[in-house]
Amino acid sequence: MTSPTVPPARLGAVRQVRPATEGWKQKKDDEGRPLLQFASPKRGKPPVHLADLTPEERVAKAKELGLPGFRARQLETHYFTHFTDDAARMTDLPAESRDELVAGLLPPLLTEVRRLATDRGDTIKFLWKLHDGALVESVLMRYPGRITLCVSSQAGCGMNCPFCATGQAGLTRNMSAAEIVAQVVAANAAIVNGELGGKKRDDHSAEKVSNIVFMGMGEPLANYARVMHAVRVMTDKKHGMGMSARGITVSTVGLVPAIRKLAAEDVPVTFALSLHAPDDQLRDELIPVNSRWKVDEALDAARAYFDATGRRVSIEYALIKDMNDHAWRADLLAEKLNARGKGWVHVNPIPLNPTPGSIWTASDVPVQNEFVRRLNEAGIPTTLRDTRGKEIDGACGQLVATEEDEVVAAGVTPAS
Numbered sequence: 001m002t003s004p005t006v007p008p009a010r011l012g013a014v015r016q017v018r019p020a021t022e023g024w025k026q027k028k029d030d031e032g033r034p035l036l037q038f039a040s041p042k043r044g045k046p047p048v049h050l051a052d053l054t055p056e057e058r059v060a061k062a063k064e065l066g067l068p069g070f071r072a073r074q075l076e077t078h079y080f081t082h083f084t085d086d087a088a089r090m091t092d093l094p095a096e097s098r099d100e101l102v103a104g105l106l107p108p109l110l111t112e113v114r115r116l117a118t119d120r121g122d123t124i125k126f127l128w129k130l131h132d133g134a135l136v137e138s139v140l141m142r143y144p145g146r147i148t149l150c151v152s153s154q155a156g157c158g159m160n161c162p163f164c165a166t167g168q169a170g171l172t173r174n175m176s177a178a179e180i181v182a183q184v185v186a187a188n189a190a191i192v193n194g195e196l197g198g199k200k201r202d203d204h205s206a207e208k209v210s211n212i213v214f215m216g217m218g219e220p221l222a223n224y225a226r227v228m229h230a231v232r233v234m235t236d237k238k239h240g241m242g243m244s245a246r247g248i249t250v251s252t253v254g255l256v257p258a259i260r261k262l263a264a265e266d267v268p269v270t271f272a273l274s275l276h277a278p279d280d281q282l283r284d285e286l287i288p289v290n291s292r293w294k295v296d297e298a299l300d301a302a303r304a305y306f307d308a309t310g311r312r313v314s315i316e317y318a319l320i321k322d323m324n325d326h327a328w329r330a331d332l333l334a335e336k337l338n339a340r341g342k343g344w345v346h347v348n349p350i351p352l353n354p355t356p357g358s359i360w361t362a363s364d365v366p367v368q369n370e371f372v373r374r375l376n377e378a379g380i381p382t383t384l385r386d387t388r389g390k391e392i393d394g395a396c397g398q399l400v401a402t403e404e405d406e407v408v409a410a411g412v413t414p415a416s
């Protein structure tokens with residue numbers, strides 16, 4: 001099938017596959033458009049945790065428990081630097097009040113249901129159960145000189161993208177800031193315990209998570225306040241994890257007002273826009289939120305992010321065979337990016353896995369190469385992204401609990 005509104009000069013004899021769900025039905029709103037859920041359904045809140053509080057609130061909480069405020073500072077060190085919430089290991093705290101302090105400020109938030117690792121052990125996918133039984137995942141990946149963790153920001157997702165396993169069930173709830181941070185603490189604990197393989201002999205980099213990408217379950221900017229609080233904890237040098245903001249990538253499918261808000265924050269994270277199509281006709285179907293904010297609005301907001309922060313923006317573009325991988329789309333993308341200036345953006349095309357029989361399958365390699373070549377030739381720095389995590393279903397939009405996971409999770413008592 002060919003698209004009727006593609007400019008004829010650009011069209012040639014290209015095949016146009018249109019996005020459609022496979023094996024499930026998208027939920028629709030009253031007007032028949034894919035349902036978008038921005039508000040988190042009401043569910044019992046997770047217990048309040050040290051990482052949900054500001055440093056002042058932590059001190060107040062310690063005092064509430066009848067202890068001097070500096071005990072809160074000691075707990076910060078145990079949790080954010082030694083990655084432990086085990087009271088028995090906190091020998092610098094008075095034995096008689098240790099358990100109470102830990103129970104009050106470091107309630108357990110994640111219970112490990114299962115983990116999958118690649119053969120070399122350099123990629124681990126964790127499946128976590130939250131206090132209310134909701135399941136989320138994170139993926140830990142070792143690369144030369146860095147360790148990246150892909151975190152979830154919501155249980156489920158309300159953005160309803162037709163290709164996305166996470167989006168199928170809709171939004172279960174927003175994760176708390178501490179639940180987001182807990183994924184990083186747990187990953188660091190696993191690294192410290194030597195559970196992440198693949199370290200090269202000549203790799204002398206520090207053994208903890210150096211990069212975080214918000215590309216797990218959920219749309220991070222739909223859970224804005226909690227995600228930003230989590231980012232502040234991750235980057236706080238005195239009272240948090242002391243990570244570099246540059247090493248943290250916040251991605252979005254294009255919630256324009258939230259992108260503009262992010263640009264005004266004082267934490268210059270790396271910003272990624274999951275665009276996947278440069279034309280509204282295709283993007284309306286591929287990314288339902290495009291019905292709210294169009295391609296040009298999302299690109300204007302992305303450019304504004306660069307203007308405010310000086311941080312080069314990433315455009316994520318999953319290359320899907322005969323759907324969005326056409327040469328004319330590479331040209332149109334380059335045109336739209338160049339129209340907003342030079343040097344502010346780079347493009348990361350992401351090759352999908354080949355999935356025989358599915359419309360959601362990998363572009364042919366020469367097509368991928370041509371797509372990249374055209375963008376580079378137009379002056380847009382473009383590099384195909386590593387998709388290692390896919391080996392264990394760790395790519396964005398692929399994180400979802402399988403039925404088997406649900407069965408295993410049913411036998412695991414959530415942390416409480």
Ligand code: SF4
Pocket residue numbers: 157158159160161164165166167168216217218219253396397
């Ligand atoms: S692709 Fe991302 S934004 Fe879209 S439904 Fe999946 S998790 Fe949500």
